[in-house]
Amino acid sequence: MNERRSATVPTATLVQRRRGVNAIWIVPIAALIASIWLVYQALSSRGPVISIHFENAEGIEAGKTRLRYLNVEIGKVTAVQFADAGTGVEISAEMMPGSESRLTDTTRFWVVRPRLEATGVSGLSTLLSGAYIGMDPGEGGKSRRKFEALNEPPRVLSHQTGSVFRLWSPELESLSIGSPVYFRRLQVGSVVGYALSDDHSHVEIEVFVDSPHDAYVHTESRFWNVSGVRVQASSEGLDVDVESLMALASGGVAFSVPELPGVDVAVPKDHIFTLFPSRSEAQEQAVIGTHPFLVYFNESVRGLQRDAAVEFRGLRVGSVREILDAKQLDNGEIRIGVLLGIDPERMPYDTNSELATGWERRLEWVQRLSDSGARAQLKAGNLLTGQKYIEIDIIDQPEPVTVSADMGYPVIPSAGGALEGITQSLASILTKVDGIPIAQIGRDVGGAAKAANRLANDENLTQTVRNLNAAVNQLGALLSEARPLVINATEASAG
DSSP, X not given: OHXXXXXXXXXXXXXXXXXXXXXXXXXXXXXXXXXXXXXXXXXXXXXXXXXXXXXXXXXXXXXXXXXEETTEEEEEEEEEEEOTTSSSEXXXXXXXXXXXXXXXTTOEEEEEOOEEETTEEEOTTHHXXXXXXXXXXXXXXXBOXXXXXXXXXXXXXXXXXXXXXXXXXXXOTTOOTTOEXXXXXXXXXXXXXXXXXXXXXXXXXXXXXXXXXXXXXXXXXXXXXXXXXXXXXXXXXXXXXXXXXXXXXXXXXXXXXXXXXXXXXXXXXXXXXXXXXXXXHHHHHHHOOOEEEEEEESSOOTTOOTTOEEEETTEXXXXXXXXXXXXXXXXXXXXXXXXXXXXXXXXXXXXXXXXGGSHHHHHHHHHHHHHTXXXXXXXXXETTTTEEEEEEEEOSSOOOOOOOEETTEEEEOBOOOHHHHHHHHHHHHHHXXXXXXXXXXXXXXXXXXXXXXXXXXXXXXXXXXXXXXXXXXXXXXXXXXXXXXXXXXXXXXXX
C-alpha cells in the first residue's frame, strides 16, 4: 500500500530562475546615455580656445566682444584677465568650429575701433556695434593657440594680391602709414611701414602695390616723393608740382617705368629702391649712369648748387655732386673744384664698356674730349634767382691741355664762361664811360644855360621885341585898308 502511494506522488524538482534588469534602472541608464551624448555633441561642436595678449583691454568685454574675419563672426571673448608678467592683459576667446586651420603662427589679431588718420576715418561702424577684434589668418605656418595682438591694424591682409617693395630715403618727410602710392596719377597702393635703418643713417619705407599694377615695377622703376606742394627754383625756372589733394594732406609716393631695352622685370626680394625727392630728380637719374669727374674754375661759383645740371649743348649729361673747398696753386692762383657726375654714353665721343671700368680709361676719354676743344664753362641758368649750371661746349681755338687726375678723378679742362665775358665787356664799357669828361660837359652846358637866361632877361631885347610887335600890327592894319582898293582895281581892269 505504501508502495502504491509512493508511485502516485509526484517528485518535486528545483528550477532556478534567471534575474533580469529591473525596470526601475531603465530610466537612469537612458538618462546617462543621453547626457554622455549631449556632452559629446557639445565638445565636438565647440571650437578651439585661444589666448591673445593685448597692451590693454580698451573696448573689450568678456561675453560681448566678438572676433571677426572678413566681417564674419568667427569667435567670442570669454574672459579678460591680467597677464602673468603684469604687462598687458590676456584675452581668452572661443573660436567657431572648423577654425583650427586658420590659427597658425602667421595669424594676426588687432582691435577695430574708430581711428582718425591723415588718409581718412576708419572703423566708423563700431560707433554703434562697439569695438571688435579683427583677424587675418595669414598663409601657411604652424598651429598655435597663443598670440600677440597688433597695436595698429595691418595695412595688407593675406587675401589681398600685390607686392611689397622697399624704398630708401634719407628722411621720412611727411609720409605716414596709409599714404597713397600713385602710378600715372592713379592710386595703386599705399605705404604700409617704415623704420630707421640699423645705423640710423636713413629710413627704410615699405610700400604695397596692388595687383596687377605691381607687374609694372621692375629694377629700373623710379620712385619719388609727392608730399605736399613742391616749388623748386632751378636754372630752368620755377617748377611747381602737386600730385593730388590727398597727397597734399597726407603725403604720397609715385613711381614711373622708364622704357629701357633689356630691363629685367623681376625684382629681387632684397632689392631696395631709392626714393627721390622730386619727379625731376627721379627722371634725371633714370637716364643717367654717371661717373665722377672734376673741373676747376678760376671765377666765382656763387649760384652753383648741388644737383645743378651739367649739359652738353643743351642736353643734360650729368649733375653737380659736390662743390669742394678753394685750392691755392704754387703760382698763387686760387681755384675752386666741382665734382661732377657725368654719363659718357650721352656724349658724342668714342665710349665703350671698358671706358667706364676705371679712372685711367676715363682719363683717356677726357683727353679726347679736350683735344676736340671741349671745355667746361659756368652759365647763368636763371637771372631771377641767380642760379648757375655747367655747360660743356666746343670753343674756338682752345689752348692745348694735357689732362691730369686729381684725388683720383679725371679733371675736365675749363674756360672762362659767358658770365666772365659779360663782366669783362661791362668793365670795358665802364672804363670808356669813365674817360668821358662828364664834369666839363656839365660845366659847359651850365654856362650856355646861364647865357641864354641873361639874353632872355635883357631890357633892350625886350624893347626891340615890343617895337617889332607894334610894327607888325601897323602893317596888318595897312594891308586891311589896302585890300578893298586892290579888289576894286582888279574888277575895273577885268571889266
